[in-house]
Each structure stands twice: as C-alpha cells, then as structure tokens.
Amino acid sequence: MANLERQVLGRLDTHIITANSPRLLVVLCHGFGAPGDDLVPVGAQLLQQFPSLLDQVEFVFPAAPLSLANVGMPQGRAWWPLDLEALMSGARDFKQMRTSTPEMLPSSRAALSEAIDGRLEKLGLTRNQLVLGGFSQGSMIATDIAMQGPTPPGGLVIWSGALICEPEWSQKASILNGVPVIQSHGRSDEILPYEVGTALKDLLTQAGANLNFISFEGQHTIPHSALNATGSLLVDLLS
8 A cells, every 4th residue: 555644634633645646635534433544445445456546646534523432432533423322223313414504514614624725735736636525424524515615626425425404505516517426325224324315316416416326235335336436436537
C-alpha cells in the first residue's frame, strides 16, 4: 500500500493514503459507531485492484467529531447522534429522518468542509478533482457536502445511504446535474431499509445526476460490485 499517514486537517483527525503526484482527492467518511480508520482497507483494496490509481489518487479518511465513548463505544465516532435504543429495536421513524436535519449536521458539515477545502488547496486541486463518498451515516454527510456548492464535486459515492434533509436537499440537488454518482443499497438492509435508499435514488435522478444505482441481495454492507464501480469511476475521472 502507498504511505499511510495520520494528520489533523482543520479540526478533524484523519488518516491519509498519500500519492506522489495526486490528480484526484477521494474523501471517504465512515459510518456511525465506526473508528476513523474504518474505511482505510477499502482505499487500499481499490489501489490494489486498480493499479492505475497509484500515485495519482490521494485517499482521506476523516474521523467524525463526536466520540461515542460515553455510550460504551470507546473507539466509535459519529457525525451526529442517533437514538441507539430505537436503532437496535428497529423502531426508528424513517419519515421524520427523511424530512429533518440531524442534530450536529451543520457543525460536522463545517468541520469536514474546512478539512476538505484545506487539503484541496494544499494539493493544488480544484473541486472537480474531488470525489466525496462514505458508508451509511458517512455517505449522508458526503451527499450533503456535495450539494453545498458553490461548484459540484467530480464524483459522489454513496454506500448504503438514505434521504435526509429533504426540504433542503430538494432545493440544492440540481448542483449534481451531470455529476457521476455511484449508489449501492442492499435489498435486505436491516439498518437503513431499501426504501430510504431508493428515495435518495429518486431525488438524485430527478436532479439529473449521472447515477449508477447498484441494488444487491444483501444487508448493510459494501458489496464487491459497488467497489468495482467506484474504482472504475476513479479511473474514468483520471482519464
């Protein structure tokens, strides 16, 4: 694997797979309860599977600002709090989740945007050389930042995500018109039901995103088909 470094970008602790001559910055955000380096093996796998990405793609894995140590998850981080009891019992109100803005999303958005903008500036890259992505809650904040502008990212990767902030996202989603998006969701997802994924799919489609929606027979995970599509997207952006 290329060099793995740990740095503080803005206010966030991050792990970075560096590149000698980066032409693309890929920011992958972990899900609720995972440690900050949870997706580092995914970046390493993409570099191994798609060797043309070596030396040209830098992967950044930011740790979310909220520690979950006080709820018995010493290494766990989150972009915003969740009701753990409702999450474990399956009693979550997905209609409310779809229409509301989560607590801490604005502050997490600001911290992550600061880290991304600073890294783009340091590398001499523009926003169209940025790919935002993540898993579960991490994919939601990646989607949110992709819509903030002022210009769209080069690509967006959504693994097991969901539609949230619908009033705001509906107004801003048009910025993703023509942007290549990989979205995957398991039909048997027990954490975020398939329907909350397809609701996001419909919003992105209406916005004109160049969407590759990958439906798979599985649960809350990242399938090989989604990784393959992600690697191909990065190769295409470099070319």
